[in-house]
Amino acid sequence: MIRTDRPGYLSRNRKAGRAHYWSPQRAIKGAPPTFKIKRLPDDLTDEEIAEECQRLTNELRAKIGNPHAPAVEYNGTIDSLIELFRTDPTSSFHTVKHSTRVRDYGPSLRIISKNVGKRRVDKLQASDFRRWYSEWRTRGHRRAAGIIKLLRLILTYGAGERLPGCKDARDILSGMRFEQPPARRVAMTYDQCRAIVLKSAEMGHPSVGFVEALKFESALRRIDVIGEWAPDGDGPFRWRGLTVGQISKDHILTITTSKTGAAVSRDLSLYPLVQLALESYTIPEVGPVVIDENTGKPYWENRYTTKFRAVREAAGVPAHVWSMDTRAGAVTETVNATGSLDSGRDLATHTTVRMTAKYNRGDGLENSRVIALARAEKRGKAAE
Known part of the structure; x- marks a missing residue:
């Protein structure tokens, strides 16, 4: 049966799976060639693909009818x-x-x-x-x-x-x-991250262990490590992200973060988990730093999260620990180790300590121990 709910839909088999597209000329017969084929995001469900095809076709129909008119007119409804x-x-x-x-x-x-x-x-x-x-x-x-x-x-x-x-x-x-x-109170621990690094290598997915190790040690956001596939205007999807040229021969990583634009340098040689991950994961000689073993290309975000969940489960890490919690683990460990929110803020490149406090998900036990010992010591000196 021919489907009519996905006007303009096309699909092509790729090495990494089926890719989805919307074709203006297929959606509306006689559509000018100036309207180009658009690739749809890989993680859309079948229902979402139909909705997107219908939306793009409605926009195209309005543009063809009146090229200078807005793609849709406001009729008073939320839609x-x-x-x-x-x-x-x-x-x-x-x-x-x-x-x-x-x-x-x-x-x-x-x-x-x-x-x-x-x-x-x-x-x-x-x-x-x-x-x-x-x-x-x-x-x-x-x-x-x-x-x-x-x-x-x-x-x-x-x-x-x-x-x-x-x-x-x-x-x-x-x-x-x-x-x-x-507020979310979950933070990945060092032991959990190490388990993921080891299990990812065992499963033949060492890139996952490298990504999580780098996030845990450096507190970088995932998008700053694996990069992002995004449309180039109305054109095809292109990848932007961390490349080999941003890591020097002596393992100094230099990057401008995507969210705050902060200039960041990190010495990878001082990160034990990163060094452990590099025993199994080989950074390419050129191009993107992180490559999906299944496709030979940088990760699409949904494919990374799917693979992460498989590794996490195999490593015995609880399901409530998400990939996003690795960064919180970095901040929490830093604050516990230094007793300073400012240190956590600097590592995570937060603009305010208030934001760092949200990422610091420890229970304050270590800091309370330090304070208790300091107070006891002061009392002892006062009694002398």
């Missing part, structure tokens, strides 16, 4: 506001990293559209937001909080563009407070 937010190049949707749009914005926008997309913005009341939040919380507390945060952004965009109903809805939502999920 039309979402489409404007996604397609307007001046919206904040286009100021975040591609991975954020795919991993965070995409799923939340689909939930909003599916659940309340047909609602008129100018009819929204506080009771609507409270009810939606309660319903979304059944999907997870963090997910619900993230959707509300994104809804604030969308309505703020609409208010800024003077779209009817958006300012009133934004003002209502701005005055509301929702219970936030508790």
Whole structure:
């Protein structure tokens, strides 16, 4: 049976698996050749591929009908506001990293559209937001909080563009407070990271052990280690990230971090876990530092997380320890070792100590021991 819910869809078999594309000429017969084929993110589900193909086709149909008109017109519904937010190049949707749009914005926008997309913005009341939040919380507390945060952004965009109903809805939502999920308290430990390094080598995936070791020792973000595949404007996906040229012959890594733009240098020769990982993982002579053993190319984020989970499970590390917790482990160990949040801030390149405190997930036991001994020593001297 020929599917009609994925206009313009194409797929091609690649070494790493099936790649998905959307073709303007396949979506609409006679579409000008100036509209190029777009590759779709690899981690979309079948339902999400259909939604994306339909969205791109609707945009194309509007552009062909009137090349100077916006891809979508605001008709007062949340759905039309979402489409404007996604397609307007001046919206904040286009100021975040591609991975954020795919991993965070995409799923939340689909939930909003599916659940309340047909609602008129100018009819929204506080009771609507409270009810939606309660319903979304059944999907997870963090997910619900993230959707509300994104809804604030969308309505703020609409208010800024003077779209009817958006300012009133934004003002209502701005005055509301929702219970936030508790701060994450999980941090990967040295022993857990070491187990992952050893097991990844045993499983033939030493790149995973190298990535986690480098993150744990240096507190670099994962995107700064494995890089990122992102579309080059409207063109094909291109990779950007850490390359061999950023590591000197004496193992000094130099990088400008993706989030804060901080200039960072790290001496890899002083990192025991990195040296252990390098017994199994060989850094290429040129090009990207981290290569997926299965494809011979840099990792797509979803493929890395899938492989990480397999290694973590085989290594006996609990499932509640995520790859993102490696960086928290680096900060926690640093603060415990030095007793200084400032040291943790410098290692993690945070702009404030307040942010470092969120990543410091220790229970304060070691610091309390140091304080107790210091106080006891002072009492002893005073009694002499």
